[in-house]
Amino acid sequence: MPENLVEIKELHKSFGDNHVLRGIDFKVAQGEVVCVIGPSGSGKSTLLRCVNLLEVPSSGTVLVAGEDLTDPDGNIDAARRHIGMVFQSFNLFPHHTAISNCMLAQQTVLKRGKKDARKVAAENLDRVGLTDKHDAYPAKLSGGQQQRVAIARALSMEPNLMLFDEPTSALDPELVGEVLTVMRRLAEEGMTMLVVTHEMAFAREVADRVVFMDGGVIVEQGTPDEVIGNPQEARTKEFLRRVLDPTHVNPS
Amino acid sequence: MSTPTKVAARRPLSPRKRAQRIRAVQYAVLIAIVVIAIFAADWKQIGEVFFKPDLIKTTITQGLGRALLNTIVYTAGAFVFGLVVGTVLAVMRLSEIGPYRWIATAYIEFFRGLPALIVFLMFSLMPLAFPTLRIPYDPYGTVWLALGIVASAYMAETIRGGIQAVHKGQAEAARSLGMTSGQAMRKVILPQAFRTMLPPLTNELILLVKDSSLVYIIGLAATQAELTKYGRDLSVQYANMTPLVVAGAAYLIITLPLSVVVRRMEASAGKAR
Numbered sequence: 001m002p003e004n005l006v007e008i009k010e011l012h013k014s015f016g017d018n019h020v021l022r023g024i025d026f027k028v029a030q031g032e033v034v035c036v037i038g039p040s041g042s043g044k045s046t047l048l049r050c051v052n053l054l055e056v057p058s059s060g061t062v063l064v065a066g067e068d069l070t071d072p073d074g075n076i077d078a079a080r081r082h083i084g085m086v087f088q089s090f091n092l093f094p095h096h097t098a099i100s101n102c103m104l105a106q107q108t109v110l111k112r113g114k115k116d117a118r119k120v121a122a123e124n125l126d127r128v129g130l131t132d133k134h135d136a137y138p139a140k141l142s143g144g145q146q147q148r149v150a151i152a153r154a155l156s157m158e159p160n161l162m163l164f165d166e167p168t169s170a171l172d173p174e175l176v177g178e179v180l181t182v183m184r185r186l187a188e189e190g191m192t193m194l195v196v197t198h199e200m201a202f203a204r205e206v207a208d209r210v211v212f213m214d215g216g217v218i219v220e221q222g223t224p225d226e227v228i229g230n231p232q233e234a235r236t237k238e239f240l241r242r243v244l245d246p247t248h249v250n251p252s
Numbered sequence: 253m254s255t256p257t258k259v260a261a262r263r264p265l266s267p268r269k270r271a272q273r274i275r276a277v278q279y280a281v282l283i284a285i286v287v288i289a290i291f292a293a294d295w296k297q298i299g300e301v302f303f304k305p306d307l308i309k310t311t312i313t314q315g316l317g318r319a320l321l322n323t324i325v326y327t328a329g330a331f332v333f334g335l336v337v338g339t340v341l342a343v344m345r346l347s348e349i350g351p352y353r354w355i356a357t358a359y360i361e362f363f364r365g366l367p368a369l370i371v372f373l374m375f376s377l378m379p380l381a382f383p384t385l386r387i388p389y390d391p392y393g394t395v396w397l398a399l400g401i402v403a404s405a406y407m408a409e410t411i412r413g414g415i416q417a418v419h420k421g422q423a424e425a426a427r428s429l430g431m432t433s434g435q436a437m438r439k440v441i442l443p444q445a446f447r448t449m450l451p452p453l454t455n456e457l458i459l460l461v462k463d464s465s466l467v468y469i470i471g472l473a474a475t476q477a478e479l480t481k482y483g484r485d486l487s488v489q490y491a492n493m494t495p496l497v498v499a500g501a502a503y504l505i506i507t508l509p510l511s512v513v514v515r516r517m518e519a520s521a522g523k524a525r
Contacts, residue, residue: 054424081430091425095443105429108439150425157429 004063005030005161005192006051011060013046020046022216024060028161033193035203035224038213039239044196047213048165051194052083064161081109084154088166090146092138098125098149099134102156110157117156124152128182144175148182155186162186164195200243204228212236300492307494311486318475319482320502326395326464326478327506331457333400338407343437345412356408363405372398372469391476395467403460410452414445454514458507465503479503 006028013021020043028034036044049055050062053069053076062069069079093101102121106112112120125134128148138146147167154162164183168176180202187193187206197203203210203224210227212220212235220233231237242249265273344356363371375398378385387393418441426436446453465480472481483499 052428054428077427077430077432080428083428085425085428087421087425089419089421091419091421093422093425093440093444095447104439105426105431108435109430153429 003030004028005032005065006194007061007063008047008051009061009063011047011050011062012058013043013050013055014058020216021050021057024216024218026211026218028192028194031190031192032208033187033191033206034195034209034211035207036194036196036211036213037198037200037203037227037239038219042213043216044213045165048163048194048196051161051163052080052085054085077109081157082160084151084157084159084162086147086150086154086162086164086167088169090138090143090150090170092146092149092153094138097135097137098130098141098152101138101149102153105153106156120156120158121152124155125149127155128152129178142175143171144178147171147179151179151182151186161192161194164193164197166196166198168197168199198243200228200240212239214239302493302497304492304494307486307490307492308498310490311483311495311498314486315474315477315482316479316498316502319477319479319499320505322476323461323464323478323503324506325392326399326467327457327461329392329396330399330403330464331460333396334403334407334456334460335453337400337404338411339442341404341408342411342415345408346415360405360408363402364409366402368399368402368463369466369469371402372466376470391470391472394470395464398470399460399464399467402463403456406459407453407456410449410456411445414449414452415441417448418444451514451517454510454517458510458514461503461506461510 004027006026008024008026011021011024011026012019022043024043024047026047036047038044046055050057051064053062057070060070064079064083067079068074069076092098093104096104099118099121102124103114103117106117106120107114110117122134125131128151130145130148130152133141133145133149136145138149141149151167167183168179171179176199180199183193183195183202184206195202195207205224207224209221210224211218212227212231212233214235220227220231220236226232227236228240231240341356341360344352345360347353347356375394378387378394387397389396422440422444423433423436426440427433431439464478467478468481468484472478474485477485479499479502483496486495487493
């Protein structure tokens, strides 16, 4: 049994009166690919953002690689170096070229020299299939290309965990595939991944485990075949019916 | 009951005809004013007082260049001072630490609410109040400080707006890569903020060029005079407006190109969106 890279205990998060996460216990093993699915507002993005403390939990603990990130005396900046994050809206730095997007944090955070940083950045851009776009600014790239640069940027920090927050939700349908292909390849290389997604096909084929969330709790989890293929809970069934067969949803 | 012919007679003007008539009246009034001005004004006297040729020559040759240079040096120094202090104030205002916010807010509100002239008058009296106080690079240091303090208060608000206009995801992306909040501010947020702030900051620079005319209050020697003091001294000496007109034209040499630059930047920023 591989050790747990992520371990979340009794996690609660509220925004004012809005109790978004209501006690989450959750583990991700080294090398595991976990997809989190669920309706919007179910708290899945908040859960993901709590893993690198972009949202500060109201209570509970978040352990990554054995280190308690919720410890007020811990060094969250140091911990985040090894946790890559990919956002729905890409969030590339618009004033930097693709390669320089991938170099900036290497130089400022890891204190790598320019030459080394450029080498690592170039390797990762090649890895996501953007060999010919090193010097392009984000505004000149398609959404799919931008998201692949964002993945390369995160990979350039050599993370041991990658978080994906609905990475294809802002993309035109024909550009979704190129991003999912890169992610699938990453999974096959053994990267530990936590993916919030609406792409059921991706979850089904790539995930080791699928987690269904609703109302701030984990309703059901298991292998893709169990959760997507043969859901046990009524809420999971209802959600999957709406997602997989959207033309036969009862509007009420 | 009115007959059809009466209705036709009373038919109102079409909007187009109405607009034509109104415009005709406007042009008539305008032409009348110009004609009256041309015939009523004493052109000889006006030329003599405002545009006396030999005095134009005297004003230009006697030291206009140095006065222009002084204006530019005063303005540039104050702009750099204002930019640095304004950025610090803007970051303080957005800080999570209460006292930083309070100090920055107090400074900004105080110096924005005060007439710049009062600040300059205070600086002019500084040597009396604090005989031992020496501000380095006199008079440049004093001018930069006085002008820069006022400018920084205005620029801080512009810069704060620029920082807030940068999408929140930029800071999140920077932090998720392990940058500290300071690194994220310096490397990611401020470079983008300054890009959007370039037009408003250039406007601040134009205002600053003109505000630099107030620094003669501080008390400057002849060689330190900027354009306004230079023109004013000559105007008083010759009892003639011409030197002030020339000095005014010299301001336009600085400000008009800056205005064009701002308009260009705004146009290209509009295209980029």
